[in-house]
Amino acid sequence: EAAVTQSPRNKVAVTGGKVTLSCNQTNNHNNMYWYRQDTGHGLRLIHYSYGAGSTEKGDIPDGYKASRPSQENFSLILELATPSQTSVYFCASGTRKNTGQLYFGEGSKLTVL
Amino acid sequence: AQSVTQPDARVTVSEGASLQLRCKYSYSATPYLFWYVQYPRQGLQMLLKYYSGDPVVQGVNGFEAEFSKSDSSFHLRKASVHWSDSAVYFCAVSATSGGNYKPTFGKGTSLVVHP
Numbered sequence: 001e002a003a004v005t006q007s008p009r010n011k012v013a014v015t016g017g018k019v020t021l022s023c024n025q026t027n028n029h030n031n032m033y034w035y036r037q038d039t040g041h042g043l044r045l046i047h048y049s050y051g052a053g054s055t056e057k058g059d060i061p062d063g064y065k066a067s068r069p070s071q072e073n074f075s076l077i078l079e080l081a082t083p084s085q086t087s088v089y090f091c092a093s094g095t096r097k098n099t100g101q102l103y104f105g106e107g108s109k110l111t112v113l
Numbered sequence: 114a115q116s117v118t119q120p121d122a123r124v125t126v127s128e129g130a131s132l133q134l135r136c137k138y139s140y141s142a143t144p145y146l147f148w149y150v151q152y153p154r155q156g157l158q159m160l161l162k163y164y165s166g167d168p169v170v171q172g173v174n175g176f177e178a179e180f181s182k183s184d185s186s187f188h189l190r191k192a193s194v195h196w197s198d199s200a201v202y203f204c205a206v207s208a209t210s211g212g213n214y215k216p217t218f219g220k221g222t223s224l225v226v227h228p
Contacts, residue, residue: 004156031214033216035218040122040220041220042119042203042218042219042220042221043157043203043218043221044218045215045216045217048215058215059217090156090157092156092157094214094216100145100147100205100207100208100214100215100216101145101147101159101162101207102149102157102159102216104156104157104158105156106154106155106156107154107155107156
């Protein structure tokens with residue numbers, strides 16, 4: 001079965017600090033995605049990638065960067081964290097031709113104080 | 114651009130009752146449509162998907178969904194719910210962009226099943 005692992009699972013950061021959320025998938029999927037989940041907003045797409053070395057902006061990319069150094073790894077980077085970025089972040093992977101079906105990690109809860 | 118609307122933020126039913134969770138989508142053609150479920154403190158898992166063919170698709174755990182092109186809807190149904198079905202349900206639409214897919218999710222419907 002598809003396996004997507006996120007780290008850390010919980011993180012408390014200070015305003016202005018740098019945060020890196022990491023995601024590793026062992027499915028050999030081409031596509032990877034970062035979403036954030038907030039009450040009243042559901043899941044919103046931040047960044048995504050169609051393969052190693054590529055990243056694309058999603059619907060709410062401001063304040064976030066992404067890095068895809070390999071097929072397996074996809075990181076979300078908050079260079080200057082703000083309290084509005086307090087959320088639960090989900091990483092997901094999917095195949096290029098699998099019609100958009102995604103396999104999700106268990107989420108990373110980020111609190112920015 | 115594609116979009117998804119789940120009009121009900123929360124649905125409460127009694128165990129054994131039937132269930133319908135509503136989903137409407139917006140897209141110029143027929144996209145791929147999905148229902149995902151999220152149990153507490155977990156990631157999302159796919160319940161079922163549709164693209165073409167029989168408009169009623171079967172999923173796991175007795176769930177099914179019906180596609181309506183005329184209504185741009187993809188409602189989720191279950192004949193008899195169990196307390197363990199309590200979770201958040203997300204409808205999603207996915208359309209291709211240059212051969213790749215960028216799924217868009219609705220805001221989710223929280224289902225509470227009373228024993």
